[in-house]
Amino acid sequence: MIPEPAPNVRQLLAFYLEAGVDCALTEEPVDRLAEPDTPAVPAPARETAPPRSAREMPAAMPAVPRSEIVPAPEAAIALAREAARTAPTLEALRTFLENFEGCALRNTATRLVFADGNPQARIMFVGEAPGRDEDIEGLPFVGRSGKLLDRMIAAIGLDRSKAYIANVIPWRPPGNRTPTPQETQICLPFIQRQIQLVNPDVLVTLGNPSTQTLLSTRDGIMKTRGRWFDYDTGTRTIRAMATFHPAYLLRSPSYKRMSWQDLRAIAKALEQAN
Template sequence: APAIIPPRGEPPPPPDAAIASAREAARTAPTLQALRELLESFDGCALKQTASRLVFADGNPEARIMLVGEAPGRDEDIEGLPFVGRSGKLLDRMIGAIGLDRSKVYIANVIPWRPPGNRTPTPQETQICLPFIRRQIELVDPDVLVTLGNPSTQALLGTTEGIMRTRGKWRDYDTGKRTIRAIATFHPAYLLRSPSYKRLSWQDLRSIATVLAV
C-alpha cells in the first residue's frame, strides 16, 4: 500500500495506520538522502507538528560506528543536528577519548523530532519512528552499533532490562541483511547528572575501541 501522507493541517492517521505507513515508506528508501526526504514529507507522527525541524543525523555515513540516542532536545531542534548541546559536547569528549571524532562516526536518534518540552516520547511515537531508524542503520551498515541510554537500547535491542544491566555487553543486531555487533552505554545527558558512572562508560568505550581495532 502507498504511504499515508496526509496534506498539511490534517490530523495524523490513527497509530496502527501510521506505523504500517512508516514501515512501508522506510522500506522503499534506497539511500540515506531518500530516507531523509521521506521523513521530511512523512506526517504520521504528531511530533513533527510541534518540532522546528527534522533532526536526521550528523557525522560520516561511511563510518564503521553508529551511535543512536533517544530524541533531539532544544539545542538539536534549533540546529537540526543531533547531540549539539551540553550532552553533545560530552559525547564528543567520550568518542575523542578513543581517538574518534564526528568525521569518523555517524550519529542519529530513534526519534528525529523534538518532543514538546523535551518530554519522554510515548511508546506509540517510538513505534512510528522505529522503522525509519532501523532503515537508517541498515543503510549506514556500520560494524558497530552503540545505543546511548535506556530508551534507544530498549527500542533497538529488544530488551526490557534497565541500562545498568544492559550496558557493556555485546549483542547481535540483525538488519535482515547482516548481523552488526551492538553495545549499550549510558546517554551523555545521564552522565552529566550522574558523573560517578563515567568510569563505567569509559570501560564501555575501551571495549568499543578494541572491537573497532580488529
C-alpha cells in the same frame, strides 16, 4: 520523608529554557489575554426549544489544519514501514521523513533532526530524541550532552567525521517529554532503515530508551551497558553495545568510569574488525 527544596529563580529559568520557552511556534505573537473582537450577543428575552431537526444536528466542528491531521497509529506504522523499506538511500529516507505526516511530533518541532557525521563510518551512535539545542540547529547531540559525547568519542581516537550519529525519534517532543510508545513505534522503521543503510561494524545505543527499543530488551541500562548484543539489520548481523547517555553522565558523573570501560571495549572491537 524530607521534601525536596523548592527550586530557586536560576533553576526555574534553566528549566523553562530547556522546555523551549524562548522558541516561537508561530510567525506572529498571539495575545491570549486580549478580549475577543466579536461582541457578545445578548441573550433572548425568552428561551424557546429549537426545532427537532436542529436539535438532532451535531454542532459544527472547527476546521483543523491539514498539517495537524495525522493518520491512526496503526496506519502510520504501516506507512512508515513501507516507506522505510523502499528508501534506497539515506537521502531518500530523509526526504520522506521531511514530508511524513504520520507522527504528530513534526507539528510541534522546529525542524527534522535526521543525523550527523559520516554515513560511511564503521561506528554508529543512536540516542532517544532531540532536545532544545538539537531542535534549533537540526543536528543531533549539539547541546551540553553533545559536547560530552564529542569528548567521549575523542578519547578513543574518533570524531564526527569518523562516526554516524542519530536518534530513534527525529523530532523533539514538546518540552523534552518522553516519547510515547506509539511515537516510538511509528519512528522505529526509519531508524532501523538508517542503521541498515549505514551498515556500521559497531552500533552503540546511548541510554535506556534507545537500548530497549533497538536491542529488544526490557532490562535497565545498568544491566545492559557493557554487554555485547547481536543486532540483525536484515542483511547482516553486527555487534551492538549499550552505554550511558551523555545527559545521564552530566547528572551522574560518577558513572563516567563505567562509560570509559564501555568505550575501551568498543575501540577494541573496532580494531578487531579491521
